[in-house]
Amino acid sequence: MVEVEQRLVPTGLHVFGRADGERECADLLRMVASFDRPERGARALTDLVSESSGLGAYETLLGEKTNDGWQRRELVEGVVRGAVAIFLSEGIEAACRWLEANARVQPDESRKVFGLLASVREQLKTNAELDGLARALRGEYVEPGPGADIVQNPSILPTGRNTHAVNPYAVPSHIAYARAERVVNSLLERHSAEHGRLPRTMALVLWGLDNIKTQGEGVAQALWLLGVRPVRDRMNRVTNVEPLPLERLGRPRVDVVMTVSGIFRDLFGATMLLLDKAVRCVAELDEPAEWNPVRANVEAQADTEGCTRDEALLRVFSNAPGSYGTNVNFMVMDSEWEQTEALGELFVTRKCFAYGRDRDGRSLEGREARGALSRALSRVEATYQNIDSFEIGITDVDHYFEYLGGVSKAVERHAQTRPAIYLSDSVSRDARVRSVEEMVRLETRAKTLNPKWYEGMLRHGF
Known part of the structure; x- marks a missing residue:
């Protein structure tokens, strides 16, 4: 119930040219204040409140799943809601004084946060x-600006600018890589708790727009699973990777099969090469098989399944050049299938084109590799996708079952067992990992059955 109550829910569509109201503004500001903003020298308000109130680090509270932990989190978040309300009604200094009196937060710290919120509020007006x-x-100059989610990146404001995507050589950002570690740890802990061990191989879905909004958080999650860190050159471009020591990881590496959207392929060509390089880097490490399933799987395929080492190393797959989508959604909506295996086979047919470079450095450029994808999926134990926005969830669009559902059915077809299916929610601080069933239940209760949501949609003719 706490999750449903605290979940940020859109209350209608955005009307082009219309500014947000005070109510929507308050919810957005509370979410913006819940994240560190190192570029502004501002710490997350939840962290300041938790530490100053003697409750310890807020990150620790996020990991506590007991009733006591929930109550302490609710206490912190209640103070944050109150502080934002005071800020909106009385201004920065009043909010700073209120926080100092109620949570012993030093005004010098809270003033930085409220200064950021004041800027965001003014731009939202x-x-x-x-x-x-x-x-x-009229053919006049339109100032450029980044396109992302306000919570993830407040610098997208003001709206009305000529939005641009992202520099692929800057992906993943420092913040995205740092946030991804916690999500990956939660993901692996969840699988271990349910299945008694860590997964050796996983399949990830990567979308272009999601990684634009999060500055590459999905990419960073793939790197953390493999156990590598991005390496930047003098121009701060991510051009290489290096393996993290197993002592630093504290766990075995995870083999990762990446199925990426056509938009990701078009926008993040350099990133796809980076992901391919990460797989090849890990496969060359001299580590025990139980700690390095990438190397173990590559050697097993090359030795027993009659494929070359280059074929066994393929892990980054998408559509053929110029092609988009899996068509699984159309097959489902048109009822053009009788056996579920057909859905998985269609996914493989559409996504069996490999990207990266071979051992001689030659680009694959979307070479068809149906056998390689089928072999890679036959070892997958869990499938996963990151959700990046509170505005669109898995119950809103068909692309989630098209991609995550499609790859899960493909795994079921080739591994002869149903994989565990997980999603994470990177919009909130806790970035909780949920099963697909849990996510559907949460979105149904928070949105579909919520009068605030459906009445807002009805106002727009839905």
Whole structure:
């Protein structure tokens, strides 16, 4: 019930050219204040409140699943809600004084957070979208700006600018890589608790727009599973990877099969090469098989399944160049299948094109590799996708069952067993890992059955 109550839910569609109201503004500001903003020198308000109140690190509270832990989290978040409400009604200094009196947070620390919130609030009050559109139609200059989620990156404000995506050589960002570690640890802990051991091989779904919004958090999760860190050059471009010592990881590496969208393929060509390089790097490490399933799987395929080492190393798959989607969603909606195996086979047919480089450095450029994908999926024990936005969830669009459902059915077909299916929610601080059943239940209760959500949608004609 606490999760349902605290979940941020859209209350209708965005109207082009219309600024957000105070109610929507309050919810957004509370979420913005819940994350560290090192670029502004501001710490997360939840962290400041938790530590100053003597409750310890907020990250520790997030990991406590007891009733006492939930109560302490609710106490912290209640103080944050109160502070944001005071800020909206009385201003920065009043909010700082209130926090000092109620949670012993030093004004010098909280003032940085509220300064950021004041800037975000002012930008939310204005909306230059119609002006920007008019300038574009007149052929005039439109100021560029990043395209992302406000919670993840407040610098997308003000709206009405000429949005650009992301520099693929900057992916994953430092923040995305740091956040990914906690999500991966939670993911592996969840699987271990349910199955008694860590997964040796997983299949990940990577989307282009999601990684734009999070500055590469999905990419960073793949790197953490493999146990490598990104290496940056003098221009801060991610151009290489290096393995993390097993002592630093504290666990075996995980073999990762990556199925990426056509948009990801088009926007993140350099990142796909980086992911391929990460797999090849790990496969060359001289480590025991039980600690390095990448190396073990590659050697097993090359030795017993009649494929070359280059074929056994393939882990990054997408559509053929110029092609998009899996068509699994169309097959489902048109009822053009009788056996579920057909869904998995269609996914493999559409996504069996490999990307990366061979041992001689030659680009694969979408070479068809159906056998390689089928062999890789036959070893998968769990499938996973990261959710990056509170606005669109798995019950809103068909792309989640098209991709995550499609790869899960493909695994079921080739591994002859149903994989564990997980999703994580990177919008909130705890980035909780849930099963697909849990996520459907949560979204159904928080959105579909929530009058605030469906009445907001009804106002827009849905």
